Amino acid sequence: AQSVSQHNHHVILSEAASLELGCNYSYGGTVNLFWYVQYPGQHLQLLLKYFSGDPLVKGIKGFEAEFIKSKFSFNLRKPSVQWSDTAEYFCAVNAAGNNRKLIWGLGTSLAVNP
Amino acid sequence: DVKVTQSSRYLVKRTGEKVFLECVQDMDHENMFWYRQDPGLGLRLIYFSYDVKMKEKGDIPEGYSVSREKKERFSLILESASTNQTSMYLCASSLYSGTSGRDTQYFGPGTRLTVL
Numbered sequence: 001a002q003s004v005s006q007h008n009h010h011v012i013l014s015e016a017a018s019l020e021l022g023c024n025y026s027y028g029g030t031v032n033l034f035w036y037v038q039y040p041g042q043h044l045q046l047l048l049k050y051f052s053g054d055p056l057v058k059g060i061k062g063f064e065a066e067f068i069k070s071k072f073s074f075n076l077r078k079p080s081v082q083w084s085d086t087a088e089y090f091c092a093v094n095a096a097g098n099n100r101k102l103i104w105g106l107g108t109s110l111a112v113n114p
Numbered sequence: 115d116v117k118v119t120q121s122s123r124y125l126v127k128r129t130g131e132k133v134f135l136e137c138v139q140d141m142d143h144e145n146m147f148w149y150r151q152d153p154g155l156g157l158r159l160i161y162f163s164y165d166v167k168m169k170e171k172g173d174i175p176e177g178y179s180v181s182r183e184k185k186e187r188f189s190l191i192l193e194s195a196s197t198n199q200t201s202m203y204l205c206a207s208s209l210y211s212g213t214s215g216r217d218t219q220y221f222g223p224g225t226r227l228t229v230l
Contacts, residue, residue: 032216
């Protein structure tokens with residue numbers, strides 16, 4: 001069965017530190033990849049997505065993610081985090097040709113200390 | 115912008131009550147979803163619907179049912195609420211993009227349900 005794993009469940013950083021959140025999926029075919037973010041008290045929203053083309057995609061608020069097909073990974077990065085990046089981050093995958101559902105990781109809770 | 119609204123932000127019910135959670139989207143999306151979100155368990159799909167009156171079970175459908183009588187509205191029903199159904203319930207919708215799997219889901223604000 002397809003699955004998505006996020007390596008870190010809780011991450012604590014200081015402001016200006018660099019961030020990398022890991023996401024790996026298990027599916028050998030063509031995939032569509034998503035990162036969603038949920039800020040405290042807000043609804044889940046799309047951060048960025050990858051469908052095809054340049055494997056380095058940029059999203060909102062200075063986030064980017066790199067798709068490495070050989071590693072089945074889609075890691076999220078930000079060079080310098082801010083206190084306002086405190087949130088829960090979810091990686092999700094949809095296999096092309098699959099039904100309309102997303103397979104979700106369990107999420108990573110990020111706390112940024114000012 | 116896509117807007118997905120949910121009928122209540124907070125709801126408190128008693129064990130055994132029948133509970134209705136409503137979700138409305140305004141972008142003519144074919145797909146609608148109900149998830150529950152619990153700490154450490156991520157998002158778990160309860161049911162989804164890909165057309166009016168069509169539904170499919172997700173990963174945890176037990177104790178829930180759904181209704182989709184109109185395209186824009188998707189209701190989640192707890193037939194007899196139990197304390198283990200205390201959770202955050204999220205509704206989402208997406209436009210069907212065909213077999214490419216590129217549907218992007220848009221979420222409502224969530225309903226925090228407490229069952230006493």
